[in-house]
Amino acid sequence: MKEPFSDLFKDSNVFADREVLSPHYMPEKLPYRDKQIESIVRFMTPSLRGERGRNLFIYGKTGAGKTSCVKHIVEKIKGLPTMAKVSYINCRIYNSRYRVLYKITGDYLPIYAKRGYGLVDIYEKIINWIEEDGKILIVVLDEIDIVKDLDDLVYTLTRANSDIKSGGIMIVGVSNKISFKDDLDPRSLSTLYENELVFPPYNSTELSMILKERAERGFKKGAIDDAAINLAAAISAKDSGDARLALKVLSKAGELADERGDGFVTVNDVNNASEAAEEELVYELVNTLPEHQRLIIYAIALLSIQGSRYKRLSGDSEAYLFSGDIYNKYSAVSKSMSKNPKSSRWYRKYIFDLEMQGIITAYESGKGIRGHTKLIKLSYSPDRMKETVEKTLSADSEA
């Protein structure tokens, strides 16, 4: 019998440093993001010079490099001789006004980051600290849409600027959801959107380059070739232009090669890995969605599966669906599960969110048979999406 754990610390045949391929690894260089980094720095320049800059809102799809760029800049600023201070805040963890203020206190006033201090206390500590020498605080709120009481948070941070006699606070919000705007108070909205910057998704050539740089350090010499890397890039570019997915495919392909043990990652490994990576990614994506967004995905999957049967007969390969048909199917599906379908206004918002997260692709039709309408399809295989939603819905009903 094989010893359990015997493989655990075995040297890898293909990996030189697995960590380099992990999504948490911070690469030194961020190719194709010079322009975005430059813009962010430009928007921050007044703050870095000691005058409060206008707030900035950054958005773009998952895996477009937003977090990496912002963190990169935050690190650089920490080394600059500037009066500005930055707090990088991951709102997945710090998801309320209190927690965000608490995190800022933890970063710069740790003696007050103890339990027992209320919101007003820590707010005042922060204000006093800013006023001490008129410093500027740049608050970076990554995945800002997750903050539960965002209106309150924006209000408090903005309000601080009028309470402060010298110095101030600049907000940098980062998000891959754009329709969350609709739920915000118009005042918070115009506050956040003083400036706006969009990150486009990566194309296949760009992903290839990004992967090559990572592969060079992550894999042993000669363990992977360009063909395998290009394929991983092409697969991810086709789905979403998501660099995180591309990296996931690559490291999974490495694992498969390692298991086989011949020391070389093949194109076949990449193909197999992309199946597995996609499955994992789809599950992660779908699992965190609100129920009605999952039901919409379910409706699209059902229609696509039916449609593709019809299309196989007719030989038509175009798999886009009409938005209105999806809404009808979604309503029917909801009712069959004894759930109240949301209004079509909500539905359009949800569609927009799903699009921003790269789960669906959509485009506006020109003036055609049905006038102006949105055409929509899933970014991942309908069968897989259907299966995943079923899994998450049954997990919900057990909980």
Ligand SMILES: Nc1ncnc2c1ncn2[C@@H]1O[C@H](COP(=O)(O)OP(=O)(O)O)[C@@H](O)[C@H]1O
């Ligand atoms: N230009 C780039 N160069 C190198 N790696 C990148 C680049 N853009 C993204 N990545 C990598 O892709 C992954 C996802 O990027 P991330 O910044 O988290 O995207 P986002 O925050 O937009 O979802 C990370 O592992 C990151 O290192």
Ligand SMILES: [Mg+2]
């Ligand atoms: Mg991010």
